[in-house]
Amino acid sequence: MRDVTARAASTTTPAAEVPARPLLSFGQILNMNVGFFGIQYSFGLQQSNMSPIYRYLGADEATLPLLWLAGPMTGLIVQPIIGAMSDRTLSPRGRRTPYFLVGAVLCSLALLAMPFSRTLWMAAGLLWILDAANNITMEPYRAFVGDRLEPSQHSLGFLTQSAFTGLGQTLSYLTPSIFVFLGMNRDATNDRGIPWVTVIAFLIGAVCSIGSILLTVKTTPELPLSPSERARIEALPKGMGAALTEIVDAFREMPTTMKQLAVMKLFQWYAMFCYWQYIALAIASTLFQTSDPSSAGFREAGLVTGQVGSFYNFIAFVSAFAMVPFTRRLGAKMMHAICLTLGGLAMLAIPSIGGKAMLFLPMIGIGLTWASMMGNPYVMLAGSIPAERTGVYMGIFNMFIVIPMMIQIFTLPLYYRTVLGGHPENVIRLAGGLLVAAAVATLFVKVSSQRQGAGQAVPAMGGAH
DSSP: OHHHHHHHHHHSOOGGGSOOOOOOOHHHHHHHHTHHHHHHHHHHHHHHHHHHHHHHTTOOGGGHHHHTTHHHHHHHHHHHHHHHHHHHOOOTTOSSHHHHHHHHHHHHHHHHHGGGOOSHHHHHHHHHHHHHHHHHHHHHHHHHHHHHSOGGGHHHHHHHHHHHHHHHHHHHHHHHHHHHHTTOOTTOBOTTSOBHHHHHHHHHHHHHHHHHHHHHHHHOOOOOOOHHHHHHHHHSOOSHHHHHHHHHHHHHTOOHHHHHHHHHHHHHHHHHHHHHHHHHHHHHHHHHOOOOTTSHHHHHHHHHHHHHHHHHHHHHHHHHHHHHHHHHHHOHHHHHHHHHHHHHHHHHHGGGOOSTGGGHHHHHHHHHHHHHHHHHHHHHTTTOSOGGGHHHHHHHHHHHHHHHHHHHHHHHHHHTTTTSTTOHHHHHHHHHHHHHHHHHHHTTOOOOHHHHSGGGOSOOOOOOO
């Protein structure tokens, strides 16, 4: 930790030369984060539809996790590299904006093509492109919030991102059901068995992805760098090799708080990947007693998954703002532990529910968990990241999301049929238990009370579904 402090002291721009960051109104903070809506609409489409799409194209239940490898693998590779590169980027549009735009274009193209996949491996390949594009956008976007806002507004900025996560995923989960409500035939499919309501949802996602990012870029330009900060960045070595060296150095000098949070995130994200992969199959099994992807019950389970998923994301959208005073009062650590416990108990209850209406009740706990996951870990990390290394550390921090996902992908198929009996509802029970374990691990994270407060939510960043 001494090395990190010394390095920060030697390279940080003197306070007198740092350009003033004007306080933004609530409306301006909404504008700067609206691009997160499109990113999360895309993630919501993946979470609610990729397992059914894979099953429509002939995938086996036990090997489903392997087909989800794209997300964690691209995150593991792309996030820290793009984060380090954006710290060193100087362009007429700023450090972060070029990555927003490239990622949004690639994401939109992948979303357009996904529902027209002809084969299982075409869908899996498009998911690799889609996840890489989302990751290119995500980490510079998180750093952009720190670049643009005063420390006193960091909490509101990141919890606004959490709110847009809830809103974007609420609408993406609900879109197919909305079209059924408007009169579309839920059983109408294309020649590969993919419902047309799903196809249309992906086309809407393509428009949302590029449109919301363009709105943010238009309304919220990056702040100009001070002459000394620009000179510091110009003096840094450029290229992929320099970025990789920076990642290695940052790992070696990682703050203690980040290491402790990594343990919590191992349980937390293993659990969520289990949930997203198997919730549609679990509902098909427990509510409709089917595992046949060509059956009407399986398609109905997909719609129900979207409906309850939209509800928990709506809860996340609302509670992200409501959570601010509670986080200030209780501290981010205690608030996150409470939310994880509620989500764990909710998942443990889901397989025992025999009626559609009752499924909405545990979604309250899952929604609170999801809102907390998108904000409070960043609150707990407050103050431990040197300002000039924000991008690379945000990328590394989000590697602690994708590494648990990769572990899940390669381990769950080994015991799905033996330990879990080949029953998707048992995967949901496993996820519930892991969220409770994550809550316990959260209590061991050492964060000073000064840094937990809502006003000091995320470090002053001049430069982690």
